[in-house]
Amino acid sequence: MNPSFSSYLINDVFDDPGVYVDIRWSKRALLFDLGHNDGLGPTRLLRAGEIFVSHTHMDHFIGFDAVLRVALGRGKTLKLFGPPGLIENVYGKLRGYTWNLVDGYPLTIEVREFHESEMHQIKFRASDGFQPSEQAAFPASPTSSPLFTVLEDPMFTVKAVTLNHRIPSFAYSLEEHFHINVNKQKLHEAGLRVGVWLNNVKQYIRQGKPDDFRFTVALYDEHRREDHEFVLGEVKERFLTISRGQKIAYAVDARYDEENEAKVVALAQGADIFYCESPYLDCDAEKARDRYHLTARQAGLMARKAQVRDLVVFHFSPRYTGQGEALEREAMEAFQGE
Ligand SMILES: [Zn+2]
Ligand SMILES: [Zn+2]
Numbered sequence: 001m002n003p004s005f006s007s008y009l010i011n012d013v014f015d016d017p018g019v020y021v022d023i024r025w026s027k028r029a030l031l032f033d034l035g036h037n038d039g040l041g042p043t044r045l046l047r048a049g050e051i052f053v054s055h056t057h058m059d060h061f062i063g064f065d066a067v068l069r070v071a072l073g074r075g076k077t078l079k080l081f082g083p084p085g086l087i088e089n090v091y092g093k094l095r096g097y098t099w100n101l102v103d104g105y106p107l108t109i110e111v112r113e114f115h116e117s118e119m120h121q122i123k124f125r126a127s128d129g130f131q132p133s134e135q136a137a138f139p140a141s142p143t144s145s146p147l148f149t150v151l152e153d154p155m156f157t158v159k160a161v162t163l164n165h166r167i168p169s170f171a172y173s174l175e176e177h178f179h180i181n182v183n184k185q186k187l188h189e190a191g192l193r194v195g196v197w198l199n200n201v202k203q204y205i206r207q208g209k210p211d212d213f214r215f216t217v218a219l220y221d222e223h224r225r226e227d228h229e230f231v232l233g234e235v236k237e238r239f240l241t242i243s244r245g246q247k248i249a250y251a252v253d254a255r256y257d258e259e260n261e262a263k264v265v266a267l268a269q270g271a272d273i274f275y276c277e278s279p280y281l282d283c284d285a286e287k288a289r290d291r292y293h294l295t296a297r298q299a300g301l302m303a304r305k306a307q308v309r310d311l312v313v314f315h316f317s318p319r320y321t322g323q324g325e326a327l328e329r330e331a332m333e334a335f336q337g338e
Contacts, residue, residue, distance in 0.1 A: 010031075011037075014316045016063070017035055017314055018032060020032075021174060030048060030174065033053060033061075035060050049076060050151065055165060055253060057253065061089065072126065081158070084113055084115050107126040119137070120137050145266070148160060157175050162263075165253045165254050169254055171264055171267055173250075190238070190239075192219065192228075201230075210233075255289055270307055273310045273311075277313070278294055282330060293317075299331050303331075
């Protein structure tokens with residue numbers, strides 16, 4: 001099975017937090033948080049067209065400039081999602097520079113800010129010096145769950161919950177709707193080749209096309225073009241395995257209390273990988289609470305309750321420099337229930 005998402009921490013566990021998610025075979029990537037991120041390099045930064053910000057404390061937002069810089073001058077839309085205040089903070093960043101020579105640039109920055117009962121949206125275009133435009137507000141769809149949808153894509157859904165960090169801090173989950181695996185052996189046996197046409201097939205399935213949907217594919221063999229007609233249901237049955245999709249959860253900067261815990265556990269439920277902050281050791285739990293942060297043990301306990309497959313802890317406080325292993329161990333012991 002080849003997973004669709006390949007995810008990893010952007011920095012070392014003691015450096016700025018953030019997770020990069022590469023969506024395989026699509027040239028797309030998602031970014032969770034905007035801490036220092038120069039290490040990703042321009043290619044990967046440019047690929048990240050959708051960015052989910054937990055909150056705008058400096059260690060989660062200073063990397064905005066690096067993304068802006070690589071995106072400037074390239075024809076793309078950059079989408080940012082996050083808590084109340086994000087629009088103002090993005091605007092503030094943009095106002096920190098002079099934009100008299102970018103009117104030919106095609107970059108648009110779209111920001112979506114999620115309030116309790118409304119979603120605010122705004123666009124900043126390079127072509128008009130990043131002045132705010134197309135400001136709009138949409139009512140949030142009512143839900144009894146603390147989870148709300150931030151982005152609905154044909155391939156996946158990104159949800160969030162608002163955690164208490166003395167300011168709202170968003171934790172996110174990324175869920176692939178289902179996973180499509182191609183059986184190359186069977187394809188080969190039928191004399192067919194792997195190619196772009198399979199990406200189209202995946203797209204038809206994600207768009208919900210019916211099994212009797214017919215499509216033609218031009219397949220090339222020894223410079224000869226041959227048109228094959230396929231029926232979607234048949235392709236599915238012969239060459240594809242459709243299984244449960246991947247789930248990734250990301251939670252940072254939150255106090256350990258009953259409400260936050262319930263929200264994180266609901267969000268991360270059954271995740272394949274749960275990225276959770278663990279800045280403090282549990283012997284400093286009081287300090288962690290004062291600073292509205294988690295301890296390693298608390299991260300492990302939540303991961304256990306959420307029944308995740310794998311826990312990755314990070315965002316370690318510099319006070320424990322040289323004790324990274326102790327933080328890791330404490331989290332894993334709580335997670336595994338030892
Ligand atoms: Zn913070
Ligand atoms: Zn932080």
